[in-house]
Amino acid sequence: xxxxxxxxxxxxxxxxxxxxxxxxxxxxxxxxxxxxxxxxxxxxxxxxxxxxxxxxxxxxxxxxxxxxxxxxxxxxxxxxxxxxxxxxxxxxxxxxxxxxxxxxxxxxxxxxxxxxxxxxxxxxxxxxxxxxxxxxxxxxxxxxxxxxxxxxxxxxxxxxxxxxxxxxxxxxxxxxxxxxxxxxxxxxxxxxxxxxxxxxxxxxxxxxxxxxxxxxxxxxxxxxxxxxxxxxxxxxxxxxxxxxxxxxxxxxxxxxxxxxxxxxxxxxxxxxxxxxxxxxxxxxxxxxxxxxxxxxxxxxxxxxxxxxxxxxxxxxxxxxxxxxxxxxxxxxxxxxxxxxxxxxxxxxxxxxxxxxxxxxxxxxxxxxxxxxxxxxxxxxxxxxxxxxxxxxxxxxxxxxxxxxxxxxxxxxxxxxxxxxxxxxxxxxxxxxxxxxxxxxxxxxxxxxxxxxxxxxxxxxxxxxxxxxxxxxxxxxxxxxxxxxxxxxxxxxxxxxxxx
Numbered sequence: 001x002x003x004x005x006x007x008x009x010x011x012x013x014x015x016x017x018x019x020x021x022x023x024x025x026x027x028x029x030x031x032x033x034x035x036x037x038x039x040x041x042x043x044x045x046x047x048x049x050x051x052x053x054x055x056x057x058x059x060x061x062x063x064x065x066x067x068x069x070x071x072x073x074x075x076x077x078x079x080x081x082x083x084x085x086x087x088x089x090x091x092x093x094x095x096x097x098x099x100x101x102x103x104x105x106x107x108x109x110x111x112x113x114x115x116x117x118x119x120x121x122x123x124x125x126x127x128x129x130x131x132x133x134x135x136x137x138x139x140x141x142x143x144x145x146x147x148x149x150x151x152x153x154x155x156x157x158x159x160x161x162x163x164x165x166x167x168x169x170x171x172x173x174x175x176x177x178x179x180x181x182x183x184x185x186x187x188x189x190x191x192x193x194x195x196x197x198x199x200x201x202x203x204x205x206x207x208x209x210x211x212x213x214x215x216x217x218x219x220x221x222x223x224x225x226x227x228x229x230x231x232x233x234x235x236x237x238x239x240x241x242x243x244x245x246x247x248x249x250x251x252x253x254x255x256x257x258x259x260x261x262x263x264x265x266x267x268x269x270x271x272x273x274x275x276x277x278x279x280x281x282x283x284x285x286x287x288x289x290x291x292x293x294x295x296x297x298x299x300x301x302x303x304x305x306x307x308x309x310x311x312x313x314x315x316x317x318x319x320x321x322x323x324x325x326x327x328x329x330x331x332x333x334x335x336x337x338x339x340x341x342x343x344x345x346x347x348x349x350x351x352x353x354x355x356x357x358x359x360x361x362x363x364x365x366x367x368x369x370x371x372x373x374x375x376x377x378x379x380x381x382x383x384x385x386x387x388x389x390x391x392x393x394x395x396x397x398x399x400x401x402x403x404x405x406x407x408x409x410x411x412x413x414x415x416x417x418x419x420x421x422x423x424x425x426x427x428x429x430x431x432x433x434x435x436x437x438x439x440x441x442x443x444x445x446x447x448x449x450x451x452x453x454x455x456x457x458x459x460x461x462x463x464x465x466x467x468x469x470x471x472x473x474x475x476x477x478x479x480x481x482x483x484x485x486x487x488x489x490x491x492x493x494x495x496x497x498x499x
Contacts, residue, residue, distance in 0.1 A: 084100075084102070084122075085142070085146035086146070087142075087145070087146045087147055087148060087169060088122070088140070088142055088146060088148055090169055091140075091148045091165065091169050092128075094169075094170070094171075095128045095129060095130050095138075096127075096128065096129040097124075097126055097127065097128050097138075098126055098127045099125075099126045099127055100124050100125070100126035101124065101125045101126060102122060102123070102124055103123040103124060103125055103137075104122075104123045104348075104373070105120050105121070105122050105123070106120065106121045106123075106348040106349055106350060106373065106374075107119075107120055107121075107344075107348075107349045107350070108120060108121050108141060108349070108350045108371070109342075109344070109349060109350065109351050109352060110352065110365070111352050111365045112318070112323065112342055112351070112352050112354065112363075112365075113318075113319060113323075115319070115322050115323075117349070118143065118144070119141050119142060119143040119144070119149060120141070120142050121139060121140070121141055121142075121350060121371055121373050122139075122140050122141075122142055123137065123138070123139050123140075123373045124137070124138045124139075124140065125137050125138075126138070128153060130153050130161055130163065130171075130174070131161065131163070131171065131174045131176075133153060133155075133160050133161045133176060134155065135153040135154050135155040135160055135161070136154065136155060136156065137153070137154035137155075137157070138151060138152075138153055138154070139151055139152045139154070139371050139372055139373040140371070141371045147165075148165040148169065149164070149165055150162070150163060150164045150165060150368075150371055151163055151165075151371060152370060152371055152372055152410070157393065157394055157395040158179070158395070158412050159177045159372070159397055159410050159412060160176070160177050161174065161175070161176050161177060162174075162175050162177060162370060162410060163175070177410050177412065179412055180411060180412060180413075180414070180445075180450075180451065180452050181451065181452070182414075183414045183443055183451075183452035183453055183454040184451065184452070184453050184454070185453070185454055185456070186444060186453035186454060186455050186492055186496055186497070187492060187493075187496045188455065188490050188491055188492030188493075188496060189490070189491060189492075190458040190459075190488050190489070190490050191488060191489040191490075191491065192458070192460070192486065192488055193219075193225075193480070193486065193487040193488055193489055194210075194224070194225045194486050194487055195485065195486040196212040196225070196227070196486060196487070197212065197482065197483070197484050197485075197486065197487075198210050198211065198212055198470055198482040198487050199211045199212060199213065199239055199240060199241060199470075200240075200241045200242055200243065200288065200470060201470040201472060201480055201482065201487065202242065202243040202244050202290055202472075203246070203472065203474050203480070204243075204244030204245055204246045204249040204252075204290065205244075205246055205247075205249035206220060206221075206249060207219070207220060207244055207249045207250075207271065208220075209242045209243060209244040209252055210225065210242065210487070211239075211240040211241055211242045211254075212227060213237075213238070213239060213240070214229070214230045214234075214235075214236070214237030214238060214239065214240050214256065215227040215228060215229060215230065215240065216228055216230070216240055216242045216254055216272065218244075218252075218271050218272055228272065230254075230256050231254070231256075231266050231275045231277065232256060232264065236256075236258060237256040237257065237258055238257060238258060238259050239256075239257050240254060240255065240256050240257075241254070241255045241285075241288050242254045242255075243288045243289070243290035243295065244290060245290050245292070245293060245294070245295075246290065246291060246292060247292050247293045248269075248293065249271075250268075250269055250270055250271050251267070251268070251269050251309070252267070252268050252271065252272055252309075253265065253266070253267055253288070253290070253295055253306075253309035254266040254267075254268070254272070254275065255280070255285055255288065257285075261282055262280075262281060262282055263280040263281065263282075263283060263285050264277060264278075264279065264280055265277065265278045265279070265280050265285075265309065265310060266278070267308065267309035267310050276310070278309075278310035283299055283300050284298075284299070284300050284301070285297060285298075285299055286298050287327065287328065289328075289329075289330055291330050291332065291335055292335050293307060294306060294307045294335065295307075295309055296328065296330060296338070297312075298325050298328065299312065299314075300320065301318055301320050301323070301324030301325055301345070302314050302316060302317045302318055302320070302325060303315055303316035303325050303328050303338075303340055303360070305359075305360070315338075315356075315359065315360025315361075316328075316340055316354070316356075316360055316363060318342065320345070321345065322344060322345055322346075323342050323343070323344060323345060323351065324342070324343060324345050325340050325341070325342060326340075326341045326342060326343045326351070326375060326376070326377055327340070327341050327376070327377055327378055327379045328340040328341075328379060329379040329380050329381045329387075330381060331381040331382075331383070331385060332381070332383055332427070332429055333383045333384075333429075334385075335359070336356075336357060336358055336359040337355070337356065337357050337381065337385060338355070338356050338359075338360065338381075339353065339354065339355045339356075339366070339379055339381055339387050340353070340354050340355075340363075340379070341353050341354075341375060341376050341377075341379060341389070342354065343375050349375070350369075350371075350373075350374065350375045351375055352365045352366075352369075353365065353366045353369050353376065353379075353387075353389070354366070355387070366387070366401060367406075368407070368408060369399075369408065370391075370399050370408050370410055372391045372393060372397055372399075372410075373393070374391055374392055374393055375391075376389035376390060376391050376392075376399070377390060377391075377392045377422065378390035378392075378422070378423075378424060378425040379425075380425050380426055380427040380433065381427065382427050382431040382433075382447075383427075383429055383430065383431055384403070384431060385403045386400060386401060386402050386403055386431070387400065387401040387403075388400045388401075388425065388427065388433055389401075389425075390422060390423065390424075390425040390435070392422035393422075395413075395415055396413055396422045396423055396437075397410060397411070397412060397413065398410075398411040398412075398413050398425070398433070398435065398445070399411065400433075411445065413435055413437065413443065413452075414437065414441075414443050414452055414454065422438070422467075423435055423436050423437045423438055423467040424436040424467055424468065424469055424470075424471045425471075426471050426472055426473050427473065428473035428475070428476050429473070429475065429476055430447075430476045431447045432444055432445060432446050432447060432473075432476070432497075433445040433447075434471065434473050434479055436467040436468035436469065436471045436481065437467055438466070438467050439464050439465070439467070440457040440461055440462075440463070440464065440465040440466070440467065440468065440483070441454055441455065441456060441457060442454070442455040442457070442468055442471075442479065442481060442490070443455070444479075444497075446497045448497070449497070449498070453496075453497065455479070455490055457481075457483065458483070458485075458488045458490075460483070460485040460486065460488075461483040461484070461485050461488075462483075462484065462485065465483060465484060466483075466484065468481035468482060468483060469482055470482045470487075474489070476494070477491060477492055477493065477494055478490065478491045478492075479491075
């Protein structure tokens, strides 16, 4: 039995080949496939594969550029960089763009729970001159009908200019991004807290809760840490995370995770002298935050809260098949205000940054997040309600949202010659931002004089080490930082920021 001509795998393959030939995309090899009337299942498999390929081609045809036959291998068709739509090329002509290469293209999602992208972020390398500013990389948001919307120009991996595009493909607004200048050394002193590498650390009033691998401790004053085994017994736990409630310092939550991935929770109201267990199960429990009278955590990609540490309520639930909470932060002056960033579970993409003012009863999107080509992965909320985010580029970039002006500011962070990763971000009660950079240095961004100050790691920390973690601002003039060699406190006088 043979297939009808319109369903025959040879006919479909030839039609698909002609369609690609018309576009200038070719591959070589043995097409049409070898006939084998005795293997009908193979015919249907080839036919299905060709149909799928035709569907994929229909999706990507508008972005495909012509290829020469010798550019493509026999078994794996390779397409060149996507051809830029007319509206994008028209805009780039005004930028005196030369030697352009499309590096990547990631979907941008306007709002949750919408799962289809409203735009795409296209990253290009080349030479560009925009409003008299030169750069070598460009991140451009292209919306519906290939209409450019906004972008950021980079020079040497440092953002130098942001802009918005008008309806007539002209520049509607341009903002130059000034470098913050060389960071000033911050005069202060390091104090050794302990020689163990920490998993977690929380200051709760006069008590400090910390965990090291599967062990935990409560520190009072300058007394040395006394490490306690997990409630389930020594050797039963690989990692432990602990947090204490600042408003009720004797209340603590301990989460243990074993090698099998099963987590178990424990709560205490007497500084850990006794624990009451509660089951968690096979879930991803991360980013535990304790503030005022309650806890927050990311559980299986959703944001949840708890007032007793054992009963949890979802305040930002997501479609787990498509989304997850990348990071969240709580306003230290108002626990009803939280901010969270979402990212797609599968593939790349830039999700929305959401904010709530009523403890999660309703969420709204913060508009006009700067298009840097990547979603933020570390958030902080300042005491005045402003929001800061760390964007994990090859050299990270800090962005800050000002509530009064309802606008974003891009702040280049200081660079280190060595060190991998993106670092960690936290905020002091007075609004200063503390950034732990790859390589070990810690930088403080002072909102008053708008300048960076650098804190050199303690002498015990190895040079070019990982970024400090955990990292926490204890009050306005003290920072706790963990390194491989242990954890330390850095204290400095308020006058040091004015020098």
